[in-house]
Amino acid sequence: MTNNSTTDTSSLPLGEMSEGQRGNLYNYILGIADNSLILGQRLGELCGHGPSLETDIAGTNISLDLFGQVRSYFQYAAQISSDNDATEDTIAFLRIERQYRNVLLVEQPNTDFGYTIVRQFLFDAYHLLFLRELEKSNDETLAAIAKKSIKEVSYHWRFSSDWIRRLGDGTEESHERVQEAVTDLWMYTDELFHQTEADQAMIAEGIGVETSKLKEIYYKMISEVLEEATLEVPEGKYFHKGGKQGIHSEYMGYILSDMQYMQRTYPNMEW
Amino acid sequence: MSEKEVKNLEEIFEARIARDEKIEPKDWMPEKYRKTHIRQISQHAHSEIVGMLPEGNWISRAPSLRRKVALLAKVQDEAGHGLYLYSACETLGISRNELYDQLHTGKAKYSSIFNYPTVTWADMGAIGWLVDGAAIINQVPLCSTSYGPYARAMIRVCKEESFHQRQGFEIMLKLANGTPEQKDMAQDALNRWWWPSLMMLGPTDAESVHTAQSMKWKLKRKTNDELRQQFIDQTVPQADLLGLTIPDPDLKWNEETGHYDFGEIDWDEFWQVVKGYGPSNKKRMKDRVGAWEEGTWVRDAAMAYAEKKEKRKNDIKRAI
Numbered sequence: 001m002t003n004n005s006t007t008d009t010s011s012l013p014l015g016e017m018s019e020g021q022r023g024n025l026y027n028y029i030l031g032i033a034d035n036s037l038i039l040g041q042r043l044g045e046l047c048g049h050g051p052s053l054e055t056d057i058a059g060t061n062i063s064l065d066l067f068g069q070v071r072s073y074f075q076y077a078a079q080i081s082s083d084n085d086a087t088e089d090t091i092a093f094l095r096i097e098r099q100y101r102n103v104l105l106v107e108q109p110n111t112d113f114g115y116t117i118v119r120q121f122l123f124d125a126y127h128l129l130f131l132r133e134l135e136k137s138n139d140e141t142l143a144a145i146a147k148k149s150i151k152e153v154s155y156h157w158r159f160s161s162d163w164i165r166r167l168g169d170g171t172e173e174s175h176e177r178v179q180e181a182v183t184d185l186w187m188y189t190d191e192l193f194h195q196t197e198a199d200q201a202m203i204a205e206g207i208g209v210e211t212s213k214l215k216e217i218y219y220k221m222i223s224e225v226l227e228e229a230t231l232e233v234p235e236g237k238y239f240h241k242g243g244k245q246g247i248h249s250e251y252m253g254y255i256l257s258d259m260q261y262m263q264r265t266y267p268n269m270e271w
Numbered sequence: 272m273s274e275k276e277v278k279n280l281e282e283i284f285e286a287r288i289a290r291d292e293k294i295e296p297k298d299w300m301p302e303k304y305r306k307t308h309i310r311q312i313s314q315h316a317h318s319e320i321v322g323m324l325p326e327g328n329w330i331s332r333a334p335s336l337r338r339k340v341a342l343l344a345k346v347q348d349e350a351g352h353g354l355y356l357y358s359a360c361e362t363l364g365i366s367r368n369e370l371y372d373q374l375h376t377g378k379a380k381y382s383s384i385f386n387y388p389t390v391t392w393a394d395m396g397a398i399g400w401l402v403d404g405a406a407i408i409n410q411v412p413l414c415s416t417s418y419g420p421y422a423r424a425m426i427r428v429c430k431e432e433s434f435h436q437r438q439g440f441e442i443m444l445k446l447a448n449g450t451p452e453q454k455d456m457a458q459d460a461l462n463r464w465w466w467p468s469l470m471m472l473g474p475t476d477a478e479s480v481h482t483a484q485s486m487k488w489k490l491k492r493k494t495n496d497e498l499r500q501q502f503i504d505q506t507v508p509q510a511d512l513l514g515l516t517i518p519d520p521d522l523k524w525n526e527e528t529g530h531y532d533f534g535e536i537d538w539d540e541f542w543q544v545v546k547g548y549g550p551s552n553k554k555r556m557k558d559r560v561g562a563w564e565e566g567t568w569v570r571d572a573a574m575a576y577a578e579k580k581e582k583r584k585n586d587i588k589r590a591i
Contacts, residue, residue: 041331044330044331044339044343045330045331047323047327047330047343047346047347048320048323048324048327048346048350048558048562049327049558049561049562050562050566051562051563051565051566051567051569051570052566052569052570053320053350053353053354053357054354055566055569056323056350057347057350057351057354060343060346060347060350061347063343064340064343064344064347067336067339067340067343068340070336071336071337071340074336088336089335089336092336093335112565113565113566113569165576166572166573166576167569167572167576169576169579170571170572170573170574170575170576171568171571171572171575173568173571173572174568174569174571174572174575177568258331258332259331259332261332262332262333262334262392263334263335266334266450266452266453269334269449269450269452269453270445270449271334271335271338271392271442271445271446
């Protein structure tokens with residue numbers, strides 16, 4: 001975490017932040033929370049359909065953790081929002097597709113257990129490194145959410161990396177299937193380290209995480225597990241991006257129409 | 272063992288049950304006791320697992336983050352119940368794979384209620400309130416049943432179920448106090464789930480083939496009809512509190528009996544669903560079997576990996 005800023009936003013009461021500062025902080029929070037929201041949603045789709053009861057329970061548990069984190073982030077974002085009527089639910093459910101800031105990786109479909117685990121694995125490594133830095137944020141609320149989430153995400157990482165080892169070094173079929181998923185999803189990893197304007201502003205304030213510094217250790221962390229799992233580390237040089245700017249894959253519209261169904265069909269009601 | 276010796280063991284066994292002693296996995300038990308328990312416990316475990324599907328159907332569409340989290344947690348609890356019930360059942364000398372096989376081939380049954388579709392959000396409320404409510408009535412007596420592992424599993428299950436029931440009632444309360452559309456949604460869910468919930472408590476005593484023996488083994492403490500009456504007596508005031516109408520024109524308080532009288536249950540519908548021809552039987556089985564078959568390569572990989580790991584460990588030991 002670098003803190004080379006002269007203004008420490010976190011010490012300012014929300015009311016004293018400039019509109020620009022509030023906007024950046026708000027967008028920064030969405031950038032973090034939308035990843036958990038969409039990945040939690042994807043995992044939730046699988047509930048009751050896992051390859052075993054134990055993996056089903058674990059997948060649901062991870063989804064639950066992610067939604068719990070989302071609630072903390074969005075409750076905070078609702079306080080910062082310029083919209084006085086904003087709540088965790090309006091932020092979660094009532095944005096249009098272009099306003100969601102999650103990376104493309106987390107919206108990729110549950111093609112099979114291999115893809116689900118690889119998506120989780122590639123995200124968990126990043127998520128864990130990210131939270132360890134966010135814990136040092138100048139923003140006390142974000143630091144507290146990070147602190148609580150690290151425990152959960154450490155477990156997610158252990159679960160997904162253990163399964164990478166099992167599938168990679170299991171049978172011939174599992175090796176092939178998980179290798180295919182690794183190769184396919186690899187192109188979404190680079191975007192994890194991209195920075196938006198809001199990200200850069202928050203890094204300058206000592207609130208945001210300097211993600212470019214995490215990149216090397218991230219690839220080292222996942223490569224070690226892949227090698228242990230007898231899997232090849234892809235050499236792909238071409239990557240996809242866009243999610244952070246709100247330009248998503250074709251999957252995203254369907255995720256949202258599912259997720260937003262009730263709020264869109266029955267507006268302004270309490271549940 | 273001679274016939275006389277078996278008879279002697281049976282007498283000791285029945286006397287232990289009569290004294291409310293718990294029967295444990297390693298104790299001698301009549302074959303019929305073992306089989307009846309495998310049937311009932313596995314049926315219960317399967318119901319938990321299949322029961323995840325109708326509610327899982329609404330996780331992706333839950334109307335708020337709070338509701339989504341609560342629903343996920345509830346369905347996860349059901350998976351947990353399945354897990355400890357399967358474990359209790361395995362103590363009777365049957366493997367989890369055999370139990371799954373019985374479910375997937377249709378040999379084993381699960382609760383007929385889960386063969387109804389969940390078509391609106393209000394169904395999440397109605398299932399919690401009515402289906403879990405009926406389940407609790409069925410299950411509380413099982414906390415003191417004679418087979419130790421089952422009784423202990425049920426103590427935990429019941430605690431969580433009563434939490435689920437309150438959660439379901441709270442969903443209904445919010446809808447009933449909401450907009451006219453929400454109230455209609457709640458009433459519609461009650462209309463669809465009321466009768467299947469009554470059927471869920473099992474056929475009438477006259478039709479129930481297992482009741483007498485199960486009562487003796489404390490696998491059942493009240494008959495199906497007694498449980499049904501208890502459920503109705505308990506639920507009608509709750510519906511009044513919600514301002515919803517129970518879809519039974521014959522429902523009436525009877526001063527003399529101190530219970531509600533109620534209308535005729537459509538047992539043809541019950542048997543149709545039990546025999547596999549309910550609205551969602553095919554889909555539920557397709558989902559269960561599909562998940563199992565699609566997961567084969569994953570389970571095989573986990574086994575192969577565990578074996579490799581074990582072998583490597585032994586190789587290292589030998590080298591030292």
